[in-house]
Amino acid sequence: MAIPAAVFEFNSVIVREPSPSVVDGLRAEDRGSPTYEGVKAEHDAYVEAMRGADANVTVLPPLASFPDSIFVEDPALVFTEGAILLRPGAPTRVKEVEEIAPTLRDLFDVVLELPAGFADGGDVLTTAQGVMIGLSARTDRAGAEALQANIEKLGRKSEIVATPEGVLHFKTDCSLLDEETILATNRLARSGIFKAFRQMIIPEGEEPAANALRVNDVVMVGSDFPRTMEMLDKAGYKVVPLKTTEIGKIDAGLSCMSLRWFSDKM
Numbered sequence: 001m002a003i004p005a006a007v008f009e010f011n012s013v014i015v016r017e018p019s020p021s022v023v024d025g026l027r028a029e030d031r032g033s034p035t036y037e038g039v040k041a042e043h044d045a046y047v048e049a050m051r052g053a054d055a056n057v058t059v060l061p062p063l064a065s066f067p068d069s070i071f072v073e074d075p076a077l078v079f080t081e082g083a084i085l086l087r088p089g090a091p092t093r094v095k096e097v098e099e100i101a102p103t104l105r106d107l108f109d110v111v112l113e114l115p116a117g118f119a120d121g122g123d124v125l126t127t128a129q130g131v132m133i134g135l136s137a138r139t140d141r142a143g144a145e146a147l148q149a150n151i152e153k154l155g156r157k158s159e160i161v162a163t164p165e166g167v168l169h170f171k172t173d174c175s176l177l178d179e180e181t182i183l184a185t186n187r188l189a190r191s192g193i194f195k196a197f198r199q200m201i202i203p204e205g206e207e208p209a210a211n212a213l214r215v216n217d218v219v220m221v222g223s224d225f226p227r228t229m230e231m232l233d234k235a236g237y238k239v240v241p242l243k244t245t246e247i248g249k250i251d252a253g254l255s256c257m258s259l260r261w262f263s264d265k266m
């Protein structure tokens with residue numbers, strides 16, 4: 001059995017093609033709807049970047065009834081040891097779980113279900129020290145505790161933390177750069193939860209860049225955020241810029257569009 005060298009080492013990825021209904025995706029604030037063509041182009045580039053990072057990508061078909069279903073990170077959580085079907089906190093997204101479940105049952109020997117509460121995958125950050133679950137408007141305490149129990153069944157440690165007020169998901173404001181380093185907004189970093197890590201703080205005004213994505217040897221970063229890209233580049237990370245302008249209009253960033261894990265079956 002192959003053992004992953006690091007928590008950001010992935011050989012397997014699931015994505016879902018956007019449907020034209022993506023223009024109706026949820027958003028906290030209306031900054032204009034994204035165009036379908038724009039989202040599709042951003043998604044296509046993302047899939048190419050995943051392949052470029054040496055991941056094997058499973059592409060699921062679009063789901064017109066679920067405008068936000070391109071964001072496959074939210075209805076499930078995946079690890080080498082197994083998958084967990086979640087309970088998304090937005091009513092329009094609850095049934096996305098049934099849509100992704102058959103694929104996960106095909107790909108994983110162990111698939112657990114959340115018995116209570118609500119939890120979105122966007123609120124979960126996997127680090128080498130353990131899994132962090134952020135409470136948010138989408139993830140409540142009952143869901144977070146049920147998730148903790150499932151994570152423990154898979155043999156991992158986890159802790160429940162707070163997401164800053166008004167921030168959609170915990171990972172809207174942070175991402176893993178390597179085993180020791182977290183990229184975070186100032187508002188999240190100053191809560192002190194990352195004191196076990198080296199922290200890199202997002203330059204003021206580029207907060208949406210905090211949802212970057214480390215996959216194998218690259219860090220995918222929103223190309224609308226030049227100061228963040230420069231900071232990471234100077235720190236020695238191999239930055240892959242990806243456009244997130246359209247998905248940003250429906251409150252999404254780079255982690256949202258995939259489920260990633262290291263499969264020991266490959």
Ligand code: CIR
Nearest residue numbers: 026071073122250251252256
């Ligand atoms: C939503 O509000 O659910 C979507 N419009 C955006 C989801 C972003 N997902 C994520 O950060 N994991």
